[in-house]
Amino acid sequence: MMLFSEDVFRRRSEFGGSIELICGSMFSGKTEELIRRLRRAQIARLNVEIFKPKTDTRYDETAVVSHDLNSIHSTPVENASSILLLGGNTQVVGIDEAQFFDDELPNVCNQLANKGIRVIVAGLDMDFLGKPFGPMPAIMAIAESVTKVHAVCVKCGNPALYSYRLVHNPAKILLGEKETYEPRCRICYHID
Ligand SMILES: Nc1ncnc2c1ncn2[C@@H]1O[C@H](COP(=O)(O)OP(=O)(O)O)[C@@H](O)[C@H]1O
Numbered sequence: 567m568m569l570f571s572e573d574v575f576r577r578r579s580e581f582g583g584s585i586e587l588i589c590g591s592m593f594s595g596k597t598e599e600l601i602r603r604l605r606r607a608q609i610a611r612l613n614v615e616i617f618k619p620k621t622d623t624r625y626d627e628t629a630v631v632s633h634d635l636n637s638i639h640s641t642p643v644e645n646a647s648s649i650l651l652l653g654g655n656t657q658v659v660g661i662d663e664a665q666f667f668d669d670e671l672p673n674v675c676n677q678l679a680n681k682g683i684r685v686i687v688a689g690l691d692m693d694f695l696g697k698p699f700g701p702m703p704a705i706m707a708i709a710e711s712v713t714k715v716h717a718v719c720v721k722c723g724n725p726a727l728y729s730y731r732l733v734h735n736p737a738k739i740l741l742g743e744k745e746t747y748e749p750r751c752r753i754c755y756h757i758d
Pocket residue numbers: 590591592593594595596597598599631632633634716717718719720749
């Protein structure tokens with residue numbers, strides 16, 4: 567049984583580049599799924615480079631870290647174009663917290679994939695208002711594979727697709743964890 571559609575897809579694109587997107591709310595397992603795919607690539611002895619935006623300093627300056635503290639080394643970058651400066655023998659590129667990158671990110675992903683690189687991107691599809699977040703919709707449109715993962719709604723236990731902000735702050739970007747956000751399903755998100 568195939569658990570992830572990306573596995574089916576990879577058989578077809580073994581020798582070519584591609585873009586895979588992992589999206590969902592906070593606590594939905596995006597980072598864990600990203601790390602899982604990247605570790606498998608490392609086990610296959612492929613040259614893997616991982617990037618995250620410099621602004622995301624939550625758990626660690628240089629590592630991509632999941633809420634369960636599973637981690638993998640990464641390079642923090644100032645903007646999307648910096649990702650193109652990677653070493654010449656890179657075969658797989660991982661990008662976490664893609665929603666924080668600038669609008670060049672889709673173009674950067676396309677350039678890498680067109681060079682034969684497997685690009686795996688993870689990020690929030692919606693902000694706390696339920697609006698599409700940054701470059702995520704554009705990456706969705708150009709990706710070969712899109713995996714939407716769900717957290718567990720903290721109110722009712724159903725699959726959650728929203729990140730509910732618990733504090734009053736209208737800024738789009740507000741780093742935080744459980745004290746600031748909780749994952750909620752459609753019904754519980756709209757209740758209050
Ligand atoms: N409400 C929740 N629903 C699902 N997972 C949760 C929840 N609260 C905490 N977690 C933990 O968060 C982990 C996922 O973390 P992570 O991959 O960093 O998520 P994301 O990158 O999507 O924010 C889960 O494996 C689980 O242990």
